[in-house]
Amino acid sequence: MPRLELNPNFTDPDAFYAALTDAHRERSEDESERINARLILLLANHIGEQQVLEEALILAARDAEEAR
Incomplete structure (x- = not known):
């Protein structure tokens, strides 16, 4: 049974963070939520x-x- 990978598994976490923040830059809250x-659905499909x-x-x- 596959398990969720909880150990760091990024090839370049800083690059991913930069790309993620760039995708949200100058977007409305609604656009960021979409x-x-x-992204969640794409990654869930990939998993x-x-x-x-x-x-x-x-x-x-x-x-x-x-x-909380």
Whole structure:
């Protein structure tokens, strides 16, 4: 069973962060939300494994609750 990769796995995290912030620069809040939603769906499709996606959702929701 595939597991969610939680160890750093970026080839260039700084470049990804720069590209992500550039994609949002000078966008409205609604446009940024659409970008994020589309990015999530594209990456979820790439991952494809339901169990991995559900694990990611559980962790993201838990982390959001802990941040309150």
